[in-house]
Structure formats: C-alpha cells, structure tokens
Amino acid sequence: MKKITLIYFSPTKTTETVLRAITQGLARSLEISGSEITAVNFTRPESRSTVLAPFDHNDIVLLGAPVYAGRVPADAANFFKNLTASNTPAILTVVYGNREYDDALLELKDIASVCGFIPVSGAAFIGEHSFASTDIPIAMNRPDENDLKQAEDFGNNTGKLLKKTKDLKKIAALKVPGTFPYKEGMGKGAPDFIEVTDACTNCGTCATVCPSKAIDPENGFATIAADCILCCACIKACPEQARLMKDGPIKDKARWLNETCSTPKPAQVFFAAEP
Ligand SMILES: Cc1cc2nc3c(=O)[nH]c(=O)nc-3n(C[C@H](O)[C@H](O)[C@H](O)COP(=O)(O)O)c2cc1C
Structure with missing residues (x-):
C-alpha cells in the first residue's frame, strides 16, 4: 500500500485538522512519504463536480465529515456515495461538537462499504461546535493538543493493523455505534439567523x-x-x-448546547478485528 488519500467535507476546518493528524500517524507507521499523500477537500460546491478515479489495493483512503444532527451532512454523503473502490482500506472519521455523534459514524461506514471500501478503523473526535462563539464557547478550541495526539495515535495504530493484516478481505467487519434506520437528520434550509x-x-x-x-x-x-x-x-x-x-432559535440552541454539553468528551476509536 503506497498512497494515502484524505477525502473530507469541513466547513469550519476541525474535520480537516483531525484528518491531517491521523494521516501523520498513519504515514509514519507505514513509512509513506508526503509525496504519496493527497488531500481532496470537497467542501466548496464547485469541487463536488470532480469525479475521483477508482481506488484499489494500493490506496488507503481516509473519509471525514462533521456530524450534523447525528448524521453525515447530505452534501458530504452524496459526494462519498459516488466514490468507487476495490479492496481499498478506509479509515472513517466523524467530528462532532461535544453533544453526540448518534448514527453518523455508522452511516459513513455503510456508505464506504457500498462503495467497495473495507472499513478498517473508525473514530469520532470532538471539534469546536459550529455554533460556538467567544460568549457561547461550545467545545471551544477543540481539537486541542491532546485530541491531535490521540488522532495521531489512532492513525499509527491503524497503520500497525494494516501491516499485520495479510488479507484485508478476511478482516472481521468493523463495528461502530449507531442504529439503522438512522436519525432523521437535517431538513432543508435554515432560519434567517x-x-x-x-x-x-x-x-x-x-x-x-x-x-x-x-x-x-x-x-x-x-x-x-x-x-x-x-x-x-x-x-x-x-x-x-x-x-x-x-x-432566535439557533442562538437559543447554541446556549442550550453550551449548558448541556459542557463536560469535554474524549475521542472514541474502533478497529476491525484482525483475521
Ligand atoms: C447544522 C449542524 C448540526 C450539528 N449537529 C451536531 C450534532 O448532532 N452533534 C454534535 O455534537 N455536533 C453537531 N454539530 C457540530 C459539528 O459537528 C462540529 O462543530 C464539527 O466540529 C464541525 O466540523 P467542521 O469544522 O469540519 O465543519 C452540528 C453543526 C451544525 C452546523
């Protein structure tokens, strides 16, 4: 396995930051150099018309998205669904604002599996909440140094698992929290906020x-x-x-989140069992 590709949607960049830290640990563990690492940031609408070439067993792909209402945001899910892969290990990451990630990681795993990826590890990290501000500081400044160290470790440990695994097809399916049918997720549009x-x-x-x-x-x-x-x-x-x-309602929600979800949550990581 020689190439790493990070594919992510990240409007306020916390998902991007976490994915880059995971990549550092992964690349170090597998001795993959920077020239073999590509980032595909499909946050901007024009970048979502790109069709990526199919991935194969020479690739390792990191898929990352924030959690919106317990789900993968629709724009991200729709882009991921167009990827194709064959026997390609995938590392799945969702980043959430210290409330819950509900069904998002399961949804990302299900999408990746349908595309032909083999999910080898999954993680849910905390990122500063999109609704956070200096006066309503929900998960402010996350991911912090400790989160990024954990992200690197997660990448490193995924690398070790990949090195040990001779035949990816025989790896036991990755188990992550979440239930299907998934939560309802976001509706279309927003209040004027x-x-x-x-x-x-x-x-x-x-x-x-x-x-x-x-x-x-x-x-x-x-x-x-x-x-x-x-x-x-x-x-x-x-x-x-x-x-x-x-x-209005979004600011009220932000205040509620700040009061209700103030205890900092740790990252959660999951690995497919070795064959
Ligand atoms: C519309 C919307 C819905 C969100 N829903 C959740 C949620 O269900 N649980 C949670 O903990 N955080 C939620 N968040 C917070 C984001 O998941 C979090 O801030 C994330 O770090 C943003 O990622 P980004 O920086 O890559 O854009 C939501 C944010 C937005 C904008």
Whole structure:
C-alpha cells in the first residue's frame, strides 16, 4: 500500500485538522512519504463536480465529515456515495461538537462499504461546535493538543493493523455505534439567523468559504436562508467579525448546547478485528 488519500467535507476546518493528524500517524507507521499523500477537500460546491478515479489495493483512503444532527451532512454523503473502490482500506472519521455523534459514524461506514471500501478503523473526535462563539464557547478550541495526539495515535495504530493484516478481505467487519434506520437528520434550509453588521467591508470572504452558495454578493452578502446549511463557516471566517448570530432559535440552541454539553468528551476509536 503506497498512497494515502484524505477525502473530507469541513466547513469550519476541525474535520480537516483531525484528518491531517491521523494521516501523520498513519504515514509514519507505514513509512509513506508526503509525496504519496493527497488531500481532496470537497467542501466548496464547485469541487463536488470532480469525479475521483477508482481506488484499489494500493490506496488507503481516509473519509471525514462533521456530524450534523447525528448524521453525515447530505452534501458530504452524496459526494462519498459516488466514490468507487476495490479492496481499498478506509479509515472513517466523524467530528462532532461535544453533544453526540448518534448514527453518523455508522452511516459513513455503510456508505464506504457500498462503495467497495473495507472499513478498517473508525473514530469520532470532538471539534469546536459550529455554533460556538467567544460568549457561547461550545467545545471551544477543540481539537486541542491532546485530541491531535490521540488522532495521531489512532492513525499509527491503524497503520500497525494494516501491516499485520495479510488479507484485508478476511478482516472481521468493523463495528461502530449507531442504529439503522438512522436519525432523521437535517431538513432543508435554515432560519434567517445571521446579521451582517456595518463592520462588513464587502471583501467577499464569506461567499468564498460558503459550502452551499448561500451568500448573495448582490444583496449585501446576506445569507440565502433556503440554501444555508447552518455551518457558520462565514461567521468564523469573516476577518472583520461582521457576521453575527442573531437572537432566535439557533442562538437559543447554541446556549442550550453550551449548558448541556459542557463536560469535554474524549475521542472514541474502533478497529476491525484482525483475521
Ligand atoms: C447544522 C449542524 C448540526 C450539528 N449537529 C451536531 C450534532 O448532532 N452533534 C454534535 O455534537 N455536533 C453537531 N454539530 C457540530 C459539528 O459537528 C462540529 O462543530 C464539527 O466540529 C464541525 O466540523 P467542521 O469544522 O469540519 O465543519 C452540528 C453543526 C451544525 C452546523
């Protein structure tokens, strides 16, 4: 196995950060050099028209997505479903904001299996909640140093498992938490929950980072509620902090999460049993 490919959806970059740390541990364990590592970030809508070449036994693929309402976000699930693989080991990661990951890791495993991957390990890591802000700091600054060390260890241990496994087809199926039928997940659209303040300089960063083309440059960079997936990438990326969460149901939810899910959760990792 010579090539590592990371494939991820990550509007506020916590999933990306975790996947890169896992990759470091994996590459070290398998002595794979940086030139054999490719990252496919399909967060931007235009990147989702790319069709990736099929993966084979020379590949190791990391699939990563945040958890939205206990599920893999629809844009991510739809992209993953178009991948094809044959006898390719997959490392599955979901990143969630310290509430629960519910059925997301199971869903990712099921998608990967249908594509032809062999899921060898899976993990759920904590990332700063998309709805977090300095005054509502849900899982603020996660993944932290300790999370990233665990992510590297997870990659390293997956590498060790792959080295020991002579025939991937004989590996016992990976078991992860979750139930099928999955939770209902997100509906379409969002409430009108973002205010653009006078601090906006029309730089357009918000529109550049939006994964769902939900920002209208012709209308003061206002959010198009029907297209918004609530990811808050625009709020977090604004160099002027000109985008704020309005009072309303999303801010109330953020406050609730901050009160209810304040005890920091550790990462959870799972490995397929050796043959
Ligand atoms: C619409 C939406 C739904 C979310 N649902 C959950 C959830 O069910 N459980 C949870 O713990 N975190 C949830 N989160 C938080 C994200 O999973 C978390 O912030 C993650 O780190 C974001 O990943 P990213 O930085 O790669 O975008 C949700 C975030 C959004 C925007």
